[in-house]
Structures are given as C-alpha cells and as structure tokens.
Amino acid sequence: MAFRTKNLFEKTTKLVRSYSSDKIYTHMSLTLNEQTGIATLELAKPPVNSMSFGFLSQLAAAVQQSEADKYKGLIITSRSSGVFSAGLDLKELHHPDSDRILNYLRRLQDVWFQLYDCSTPTAAVINGHSIAGGCLLALSCEYRVMVNSFKIGMNEALVGVPVSPMFIACMQSVIGQWEAEKALLVGRLFTSEEALGVGLVDEVVGGKSEGVCKAEGYLAGFREVSARARGLSKRYLRQEVVRDLVRRREEDVKKLVEIISSRGVQDSLGEHLERMKNKK
C-alpha cells in the first residue's frame, strides 16, 4: 500500500513539518493513502484529546487541507485506545481571561463551520469515549462508526454549563428533537450499543481497524459520484442549520462568554475539575 505521510506526530514533543504546506501539527497527524485518496486524521493530544485553542487551530488547518487537496474522504479517529476526545479543554473554560475565551469560542465556531460544511466526505471512527465537544466532532462528520464498550454524549448538564445552540443543532439533526431533548437535558452519556439504538452512531464494531474498514467502505461508496455535485448537495442539505448559526454566531458567543464567566458556572466547572482530580 502506498501511504504518503503528510504529517506525523512523533512522541509528544517532536514537531514535524508538512512538506506540502507550512502547517505544523503537534496534536494530530494527517496521513493520505494515495491509492484511495482517503486521508486519516488521527487525534494525538495525550491524555484525552481535550480541545485547547491550539488543538482547534490544527483541526481547522487539517480540514482546510483536506478540501484544498481534494481528498476523496477524511476519516477522523484517535491515537489513544481509550479516548476519542474529552471535549473542550476545561482549563480554557475555568477562570478564563475575557479576550481569550472570546477568541477560543470563536475558534470553536470556525472549526465547526469548516468541518460541518466541508465538501470532503467525512467519517468518524470513535475508538474511545467521546464526550461533549468530542461528540460534536463526531456528529459533524457524515458517518460514525464506534468501537464497543465506550461512552458518547453531551454531558454539559452534569458539568453545569448550558448546551450551546451549535451542539444542540447537531444532536437534533442526527437523532431528532425528542431523543435530543431527553439526552441533553440530563447530560446522558450513551454506551456504544445504546448510541446505535438511537441512531447517534451508524455502526458498532469490535476494534479500531475494523472501524476504519467500515469508514473506508462508506467513503468508497462515493467513488462513482461526481465530487462537485456531491459537495453541493451536502451543502444544500446542511445549509439551514449553518445559515441559522452563522446569523446568530456573534450573539451566541457573547451570551456564552457571559454565562461561562458567571459565578455559578465557574463554581460548577471548578467542582467538576476537582471531581476528575479526585477520582484516582
């Protein structure tokens, strides 16, 4: 098999420069299979692929690269065997500097718009727990394959932060209004098998390599389809959600900064971080 490694995350400290562009990925690697034209984006920010500002910036760059280089498909998965992504970096949300949190949430919106609205066919291989922002990442792809015995969902209700409109829209569009309401209002985390039951994921498999094969199978289904027509159809199918969120994005982000900065939410976040520290 002919693999061209556009970028490789080696250990945790080494920076590897892509030779096709000037982008440096330290939190993920992007590898193109030249035979199939399908690239794999492997998230590699130990220990839990939390979405820091830097992580979101690299994710945005990788999605941009997949569109610019006209990949036939993009598979998002994790290098960790236990966690796909723990979601937003709670340290970015706890006691935030007012400019930084504004920029952070804007960056999150930007990367979501890029991924959700990209013409490249996308699939997520969820080979570990996928919490809140991690679930959003998977839901923004077109197809989801999940390895068994993990948890996925949006736990904001348990963290004490409201579920933001972007997260709600994605959940609703995949599992429908009633299932989304039931899950989001209590911060439900689904097992892989339960997620399959409500349509949150499309397939459940025994391991990552089987998951990658299933995702490749989904993406190969577009081989005979015009990429341009497909890309436009995807945009049309998703445009209602995008249009509404673009229209209100500044209003949403300012409101969220206000909510996140409030005493009550900061106290809840502090308690959540403390619980995580003490669980060991």
Ligand SMILES: CC/C=C\C/C=C\C/C=C\CC/C=C/CC(=O)SCCNC(=O)CCNC(=O)[C@H](O)C(C)(C)COP(=O)(O)OP(=O)(O)OC[C@H]1O[C@@H](n2cnc3c(N)ncnc32)[C@H](O)[C@@H]1OP(=O)(O)O
């Ligand atoms: C138009 C648009 C409109 C709107 C604007 C846009 C955006 C709106 C945005 C925001 C609103 C707020 C929304 C937030 C959504 C989120 O994503 S909040 C994050 C929620 N995530 C969690 O609560 C995950 C918590 N983590 C876990 O449950 C477990 O860690 C996990 C099951 C993932 C893995 O378990 P395990 O393997 O046992 O690992 P540990 O628990 O031991 O963790 C290892 C270390 O990692 C640290 N850590 C875990 N999660 C996070 C995290 N999310 N951020 C930062 N750090 C994390 C943990 O503390 C351990 O650290 P230590 O080793 O102790 O130093």
